[in-house]
Amino acid sequence: MKEVKVEVIEPEPACVRCQTAKKVVEKVAETLKHAGMTVKVEKVNIISKEIVGKYGLLVSPAIAVNGVVKVMGRVPSEEEIIRLMKEAAK
Amino acid sequence: MNEKTFRKARTTLLLLFVFAVVGYLIYTRIMAYSLAPTLEPKDFSNYAWYEIPFQFLWDYFSHGWICLLFAFVTAGLVYEFIPKQTITKYMSSSKVAGYALGAGLAPFFTVCSCTMVPLFAGILYSGSGIGPAITFLLMAPAANILTILITGEFISWEIALVRIIVSLATAVLAGVTISKTSWGKAIEKEHQTSTADTMAQQRVELVKIPLDEKLVSALKFGGFLAKQILPYFILGLVVVSYVEAFLPQELVGGYLTGVTGVLLASIVGGPLYTPTLVEIVLGRSLLQLGMSKATLLSWLMGQPYDIPNMVAVSRIVRWKVVLTYALIAWACSVSFGLLYGIVTSSL
Numbered sequence: 094m095k096e097v098k099v100e101v102i103e104p105e106p107a108c109v110r111c112q113t114a115k116k117v118v119e120k121v122a123e124t125l126k127h128a129g130m131t132v133k134v135e136k137v138n139i140i141s142k143e144i145v146g147k148y149g150l151l152v153s154p155a156i157a158v159n160g161v162v163k164v165m166g167r168v169p170s171e172e173e174i175i176r177l178m179k180e181a182a183k
Numbered sequence: 184m185n186e187k188t189f190r191k192a193r194t195t196l197l198l199l200f201v202f203a204v205v206g207y208l209i210y211t212r213i214m215a216y217s218l219a220p221t222l223e224p225k226d227f228s229n230y231a232w233y234e235i236p237f238q239f240l241w242d243y244f245s246h247g248w249i250c251l252l253f254a255f256v257t258a259g260l261v262y263e264f265i266p267k268q269t270i271t272k273y274m275s276s277s278k279v280a281g282y283a284l285g286a287g288l289a290p291f292f293t294v295c296s297c298t299m300v301p302l303f304a305g306i307l308y309s310g311s312g313i314g315p316a317i318t319f320l321l322m323a324p325a326a327n328i329l330t331i332l333i334t335g336e337f338i339s340w341e342i343a344l345v346r347i348i349v350s351l352a353t354a355v356l357a358g359v360t361i362s363k364t365s366w367g368k369a370i371e372k373e374h375q376t377s378t379a380d381t382m383a384q385q386r387v388e389l390v391k392i393p394l395d396e397k398l399v400s401a402l403k404f405g406g407f408l409a410k411q412i413l414p415y416f417i418l419g420l421v422v423v424s425y426v427e428a429f430l431p432q433e434l435v436g437g438y439l440t441g442v443t444g445v446l447l448a449s450i451v452g453g454p455l456y457t458p459t460l461v462e463i464v465l466g467r468s469l470l471q472l473g474m475s476k477a478t479l480l481s482w483l484m485g486q487p488y489d490i491p492n493m494v495a496v497s498r499i500v501r502w503k504v505v506l507t508y509a510l511i512a513w514a515c516s517v518s519f520g521l522l523y524g525i526v527t528s529s530l
Contacts, residue, residue, distance in 0.1 A: 104300050104301050104495070109407070109411070110404075110407065139301040139304070139305075140300065140301055140304035140305075140308075140499065142308060142374070145304065145305055145308040146308075147386065148386050148387060149271065149272070149305070149386075149387065150271035150272075150302065150305035150306065151271065151301060151305060151387075152267050152271065152292070152298050152301060152302065153298065153301045157386075160386060161386050161387070161388050162386060162387040162388070162389065163388065163389060163390050164389065164390060165267060165268075165387070165389060166262070166267050166298065167263065167400050167404070168400070168403075170396070173390070173392070177390065
């Protein structure tokens with residue numbers, strides 16, 4: 094199984110919904126780690142030049158899996174994150 | 184029950200709820216019910232001091248609940264269903280499109296500070312530059328979907344419409360002016376990223392979700408907004424109820440009318456701004472107490488400053504730009520207030 098890198102893209106300081114999104118991702122990551130997957134969660138600043146250069150204009154909260162933005166402007170459900178991570182690990 | 188039936192049932196229920204809210208609002212319009220509160224300043228003398236806030240709150244919520252519910256539901260739906268990716272792509276493409284989208288779409292995007300600062304920075308960094316970014320920033324709090332709906336229903340649709348038009352003029356003027364100044368240009372140069380936008384767009388492949396999940400997400404967002412705003416709104420109403428009950432009408436009539444009124448409102452409006460709809464309620468109460476309509480417009484316009492957002496933004500663009508747009512916004516609030524007063528003879 095491949096390593097999965099999840100970036101939670103949010104402003105600094107994080108807005109409430111971004112915090113919720115991050116909690117969901119972290120919870121799922123923890124569960125999947127126990128199941129033997131290699132998951133790395135990273136918090137990145139949405140207004141950093143690097144992120145804008147890499148992904149363009151975004152609406153937070155956004156979630157990128159292995160360098161591709163999959164979710165933006167909403168808080169995803171746990172099942173959705175699990176699905177995304179499992180797909181990425183294939 | 185299998186998943187398909189469950190989803191169908193959930194979609195139907197959610198759609199029913201949305202249609203019920205919209206339908207009831209339309210029904211109240213057809214039957215010409217008043218959604219605005221009906222208490223007048225003189226009515227307050229019938230109540231003991233501790234009864235005043237309760238009467239005031241009851242007056243607002245018994246008439247206006249459908250309007251508030253509709254505003255939050257709509258805000259959630261619009262935000263969820265607006266094609267974010269298409270917009271972000273065009274927003275960063277060219278100058279003219281940048282201004283148009285910055286101003287035209289700000290109302291839909293910015294009911295939450297989650298989107299405001301990132302989009303501001305995004306517009307600035309990725310091509311359109313500082314002009315459209317400022318336009319977006321100024322347009323947002325002045326004319327977002329919640330504010331427009333509540334202003335329209337609680338005060339008057341004339342004021343709501345005028346507010347949108349003059350906010351638009353102000354926002355574009357401030358954006359264009361700042362993009363011409365040397366300090367504005369310096370910021371723009373400093374922040375422009377050279378990445379080809381097409382490349383960045385390839386790294387965004389949003390997942391599509393089924394309709395029922397979209398609806399749930401939209402209503403959740405509406406609920407989230409309500410949870411964020413309503414406590415402050417209610418607290419604001421309590422304070423405003425005392426203002427309406429005890430502020431002498433002579434004082435309002437003396438100071439909040441004419442040129443003095445416009446000037447005063449434009450200055451006080453800024454620092455007093457809370458992004459919680461309270462400015463609308465306070466404006467309405469002052470209007471009841473004898474403030475002129477021109478002053479009300481200045482009051483509502485003098486408030487495109489949302490302090491937390493300003494702090495975040497000033498970190499990116501520095502104080503000179505912030506000062507410039509604050510000055511332009513203030514000047515516009517005075518001139519449009521006076522102009523409106525003269526045109527409608529309501530100074």
